[in-house]
Amino acid sequence: MSLLVVGSVALDSVETPFGKAENALGGSAVYISMAASYFAAPVRVVAVVGGDFPKKYVRLLEERAIDLDGLKVVDHAKTFRWGGRYHYDLNVRDSLYTELNAFEHFDPVIPEGYRKSSYVCLGNIHPALQRKVLGQIDGPRLVIGDTMNYWIENTADELQKTLKVMDVLIVNDSEARLLTREPNLVKAAKAIIAMGPTIVIIKKGEHGALLVTKETIFSAPAYPLETIYDPTGAGDSFAGGFAGWLAKTDDLSPENLKRAVIYGSSLASFCVERFSVERLRDLTFLEIKDRYRSFMSLSHFDDGV
Amino acid sequence: MSLLVVGSVALDSVETPFGKAENALGGSAVYISMAASYFAAPVRVVAVVGGDFPKKYVRLLEERAIDLDGLKVVDHAKTFRWGGRYHYDLNVRDSLYTELNAFEHFDPVIPEGYRKSSYVCLGNIHPALQRKVLGQIDGPRLVIGDTMNYWIENTADELQKTLKVMDVLIVNDSEARLLTREPNLVKAAKAIIAMGPTIVIIKKGEHGALLVTKETIFSAPAYPLETIYDPTGAGDSFAGGFAGWLAKTDDLSPENLKRAVIYGSSLASFCVERFSVERLRDLTFLEIKDRYRSFMSLSHFDDGV
Numbered sequence: 167m168s169l170l171v172v173g174s175v176a177l178d179s180v181e182t183p184f185g186k187a188e189n190a191l192g193g194s195a196v197y198i199s200m201a202a203s204y205f206a207a208p209v210r211v212v213a214v215v216g217g218d219f220p221k222k223y224v225r226l227l228e229e230r231a232i233d234l235d236g237l238k239v240v241d242h243a244k245t246f247r248w249g250g251r252y253h254y255d256l257n258v259r260d261s262l263y264t265e266l267n268a269f270e271h272f273d274p275v276i277p278e279g280y281r282k283s284s285y286v287c288l289g290n291i292h293p294a295l296q297r298k299v300l301g302q303i304d305g306p307r308l309v310i311g312d313t314m315n316y317w318i319e320n321t322a323d324e325l326q327k328t329l330k331v332m333d334v335l336i337v338n339d340s341e342a343r344l345l346t347r348e349p350n351l352v353k354a355a356k357a358i359i360a361m362g363p364t365i366v367i368i369k370k371g372e373h374g375a376l377l378v379t380k381e382t383i384f385s386a387p388a389y390p391l392e393t394i395y396d397p398t399g400a401g402d403s404f405a406g407g408f409a410g411w412l413a414k415t416d417d418l419s420p421e422n423l424k425r426a427v428i429y430g431s432s433l434a435s436f437c438v439e440r441f442s443v444e445r446l447r448d449l450t451f452l453e454i455k456d457r458y459r460s461f462m463s464l465s466h467f468d469d470g471v
Numbered sequence: 472m473s474l475l476v477v478g479s480v481a482l483d484s485v486e487t488p489f490g491k492a493e494n495a496l497g498g499s500a501v502y503i504s505m506a507a508s509y510f511a512a513p514v515r516v517v518a519v520v521g522g523d524f525p526k527k528y529v530r531l532l533e534e535r536a537i538d539l540d541g542l543k544v545v546d547h548a549k550t551f552r553w554g555g556r557y558h559y560d561l562n563v564r565d566s567l568y569t570e571l572n573a574f575e576h577f578d579p580v581i582p583e584g585y586r587k588s589s590y591v592c593l594g595n596i597h598p599a600l601q602r603k604v605l606g607q608i609d610g611p612r613l614v615i616g617d618t619m620n621y622w623i624e625n626t627a628d629e630l631q632k633t634l635k636v637m638d639v640l641i642v643n644d645s646e647a648r649l650l651t652r653e654p655n656l657v658k659a660a661k662a663i664i665a666m667g668p669t670i671v672i673i674k675k676g677e678h679g680a681l682l683v684t685k686e687t688i689f690s691a692p693a694y695p696l697e698t699i700y701d702p703t704g705a706g707d708s709f710a711g712g713f714a715g716w717l718a719k720t721d722d723l724s725p726e727n728l729k730r731a732v733i734y735g736s737s738l739a740s741f742c743v744e745r746f747s748v749e750r751l752r753d754l755t756f757l758e759i760k761d762r763y764r765s766f767m768s769l770s771h772f773d774d775g776v
Contacts, residue, residue, distance in 0.1 A: 353697050373678035
């Protein structure tokens with residue numbers, strides 16, 4: 167089934183203890199769509215870049231068969247740029263600069279050919295814009311969305327309206343706690359379900375992810391990587407793998423939601439093995455299945471009799 | 472097989488957002504032996520209390536068929552007392568007071584009848600005392616040990632010597648990082664294996680536990696409790712369930728180590744449902760098996776084809 171991805175396309179400059187990348191391809195729409203491209207087709211992107219956006223990055227996305235009809239190029243503007251530095255323990259990062267540029271006035275217009283998209287994945291943008299996107303889609307089958315501290319703190323009312331029309335919210339643990347003022351993550355997930363989404367995923371970084379619905383709680387481990395080269399994009403790669411698997415299978419059963427969480431976790435674990443989208447460029451499905459199986463042996467045990 | 476437990480027996484006064492307990496039964500040897508008593512027999516305790524130690528607590532331990540021949544009563548001294556208060560998010564606790572009393576001069580003497588114990592679980596005491604205990608045991612099959620920040624920081628050399636004679640080290644994530652100066656937990660576990668133990672378990676509180684050996688990495692989820700009445704003793708209950716299951720089965724295969732981690736996690740999850748050892752007093756094996764199965768459905772997924 168088709169998957170529509172809305173979010174940012176950026177040029178990231180990132181420094182980690184293992185090296186650095188300058189003006190590398192980044193942004194939520196990029197990580198989501200590249201991760202999803204291993205499962206779903208077509209994957210459609212709605213985003214904005216400036217006239218300086220390198221042709222090589224357009225080709226890179228096209229190599230993954232990502233449909234870029236919805237990528238608007240604003241010739242007189244520059245592309246969104248972010249610079250950041252990660253410390254040794256990788257949980258701490260300094261944003262060195264954020265230049266919104268063309269992204270500042272992003273007003274997503276959904277191309278005619280995208281309006282019948284079955285699955286929609288809304289990257290981290292203003293919650294009012296997320297709703298505006300949905301207003302242009304004809305009865306999507308599943309709406310998956312992300313948000314962040316900034317919107318929780320500064321656009322609380324808009325966010326509440328958007329949550330009412332979202333089926334799946336993917337947030338990290340600190341965002342879940344901030345949104346619900348509830349330290350216990352299971353209670354926080356249930357409080358979010360009371361706000362609208364029927365499915366909540368709480369990402370816990372090195373501790374994995376929690377999937378909560380009214381009927382199910384599923385705890386996915388993190389892949390035990392010894393070296394994380396660049397954590398940028400891990401959360402979006404998770405969302406892309408999750409959304410891509412669901413769009414591919416079009417099955418919202420609890421068992422298939424669990425598989426989607428593990429495919430999301432797999433794509434996130436690949437993402438951080440290299441800088442930018444390097445690792446997400448040319449994975450094979452065999453590698454992805456191997457990683458999925460590693461997650462099984464990492465977390466399975468027998469009935470203990 | 473027999474299990475020998477060495478550690479503290481204490482009178483705890485604990486306050487949490489859900490209530491409080493005064494002079495309740497506590498201490499590492501108590502939680503470890505009570506949790507282990509559901510699996511192993513005999514469970515033997517070496518510890519010290521003062522003349523004020525209530526008879527009802529002796530009876531409580533005896534009801535769990537725990538062998539108290541090694542419990543020394545120092546009539547003229549008082550029992551170790553600890554007072555603490557947990558905050559709403561339960562990850563933060565204030566120690567209000569610590570009176571070592573009889574425990575200050577604890578010098579574990581292993582009764583003759585305990586010397587052939589097959590499994591040994593060393594609670595959190597001075598690493599030199601842990602080694603002194605082992606010097607009195609005839610070739611134990613498995614030595615499981617705990618430690619804490621205080622010993623890591625103040626008795627580093629003694630701890631290194633003890634690690635060389637320990638088979639399993641159970642620590643929490645901050646202790647593992649402090650001991651190895653390595654933020655990545657998988658790397659930290661491997662660094663600990665280089666110090667002596669062949670099996671390392673890193674407890675991550677609400678995020679579960681990690682089992683690492685040279686060949687295996689296993690990630691166990693935490694049980695998603697919505698209300699934790701009193702976190703005191705969770706780590707020791709984990710160690711007791713883990714050690715008890717191994718002593719019962721006498722099987723150190725990777726598959727059985729995983730089962731032991733899940734039984735440990737199960738006992739820890741019961742422990743925090745009530746104050747002190749209330750919940751560990753009268754569990755049934757059926758309840759424990761049910762909890763074990765809940766861990767399975769919490770973490771299992773199929774092969775995703």
